[in-house]
Amino acid sequence: MQTRQWILANPPTAEILNDTFELQTTTLPSVGPDQVLLKMQFMSNDPAQRAWIQGDLEEDRVYTEPVRKGEVMRAFGVCEVVQSNADSLKTGQLVIATTGWSEYAVLDAKACRPIQPNESAGIRATHFIGALGGPGATAYYGLIDIVQTTADDAVVISGAAGATGSIAIQIAKHVIGCKKVIGIAGGEKKCKWVESLGADICIDYKNKDFEEQLRKATEGFVEVYFDNVGGPILDLMLTRVKRFGRIAACGSVATYNSLREGGLKNWTEIILNRLQVKGFIITDADVPSIIQKLVQSIKEGKIKIGSDGETVVPTKFEDVPKTWQLLFEGGNQGKLITELK
Structure with a gap:
């Protein structure tokens, strides 16, 4: 199966340019044991991503592996399991995973975190990469x-x-x-x-x-x-x-x-x-414990997670970098999310 991906073509040292990223088509590996095929639905846009691609980073001074030239731009988001060879994940299930700027990805099941949106309680899938992420x-x-x-x-x-x-x-x-x-x-x-x-x-x-x-x-x-x-x-x-x-x-x-x-x-x-x-x-934090406390605060009405706390931008895959750059232009209220069309 083939998928489109955005790769880091020219790591920037200043402003993001038109040739910073390059759109490519690649063939995915087959889905192996305890692996799943994911389809990206919502991408998380985060300012930290800019630091990950800096061209003159001293790798010993950063907290995570940088994105290197030729690699898929790193990002995580809400994905749908479209094929599963893992007992722990079923087809149609929603998960949070780091797929990068890729329409589809094959990952180990253990690299995916299942989520359970609750529309009646006002908790949408996108909240797991925002207020509950x-x-x-x-x-x-x-x-x-x-x-x-x-x-x-x-x-x-x-x-x-x-x-x-x-x-x-x-x-x-x-x-x-x-x-x-x-x-x-x-x-x-x-x-x-x-x-x-x-x-x-x-x-x-x-x-x-x-x-x-x-x-x-x-x-x-x-x-x-x-x-x-x-x-x-x-x-x-x-x-x-x-x-x-x-x-x-x-x-x-x-x-x-x-x-x-x-x-x-x-x-x-x-x-x-x-x-x-x-x-x-x-x-560095105990994130699961913190999320539990945030959920409790939401239930108590102390934290609001309405639709006005998210800027969800329907985006064609070829325009993914443009939506991401809204972060640095003040183009979002609350969490900036790319919804793949």
């Missing part, structure tokens, strides 16, 4: 385990309208009960949505007076900053975190296409105010 678990792990946020803390969350940020807002406000929750997002519509999730205020970084608004919202400073973006916003927030405050370094989407450029001007704030800055990766 890596982004939701990252928000929980970062706020609760990494910087140990408490109800006595005021918190700022950047990228607040994204997949991780939108869940972090809800955890901070409704699960932890923080005394003040401040979001940062791009655009009036997104900011209003973040406030509907529980933020006391959400500030539009696109506004000309953004810095003034942020200083006013953080008067007296804040104890915790959950950073999803890096870049100039992180630099500014180093001046708005209280002495002995904590910063969860979750992502750096503002600089993923310019990793070797710029720098922090306010680094001395970390020293002078004894700030704790801690980076983290969700693969």
